[in-house]
Amino acid sequence: MAIKSPFTGRVKSISEHPEPFFRFATLGPGISVELTSHNIIAPFDGTLLQVKNAGKEYILQAKNGLKVLLNLSFSSVEEHINHTNIAKLNGSKISKGERLAYFDLRELSSPMLGTLCVLNSQHLGPLYYSLSQVTAGVDTLLTVTKK
Template identity: 30%
Template sequence: MIALSPPINYRPITQIANPIAHIPSPFSGKVLPLAAHPNAAIAAGMLGTGVCVKMNVPLLLSPCNGAIEQIRKDSCEYLITANNGLKMLLSLALSSEFTKPELLKANSFGKTQVRLAEPLCFYDVPLQEAKCIGAIVLLNAQKLGACYYPLKQVTAAKEPIITIARACAL
């Protein structure tokens, strides 16, 4: 039987007791539950715990210093291992009509290392025509403490999208 990851709940940043890590957002936009992602496996939490962002700019920045393990799906999925060992899947859900190579204005092809806030990919997509959802999924966070999304709106590389707290009574 497949065990699904628990969802990340909203909790204002001032109400999170014992935070041990803040993961900077790789996207800018409105934060949504992971269930909002169009990929059923990601939305169900089969790959890990995470959140989505309804993006207002189709720009994906690195949320950490680390290694790019894999780039998949027309430069729309990145597997990254942070220097602290945390593994993340960063996923952009764009219509196939908007993932054409001529619309990809920046990418990380050939890179193995990445720095915090470094651009991973940017699509020149008219957002009024295309719905763009980004997801950050923590692939190996099972042994960490509780995870929360502390903000309802985030700016890429400037605000935390996920805060990890030590296990404790809140």
């Protein structure tokens, strides 16, 4: 399964994530993107299960059962986004390429990091990524394989 990127920006290995929780794949394997755009786009058709942490976390489930967490984090603890607009609510059906949320990056003094973690990866094979730069809804961020 090819997962389209929900983010636009420079792709970074999850091992470079500043938070150990993600760096050591506590929730599951994933990939990060240093954001250059203000949109979060649905990476596949499915359901938005939950929006958490004041619009900084989104749990999505694809029609085939794959669950992912989209997380937004900042390099500084003091940073936050004043204007987050969530376009979809918990339990909403989502379509690939549809906007989930948008926010104002101009308020931030340092780049924001978007992370996609596969939550139910125990029955999957390796995850692959090959691009160093992605555009939300256009480029494939991860390719998920079966065991």
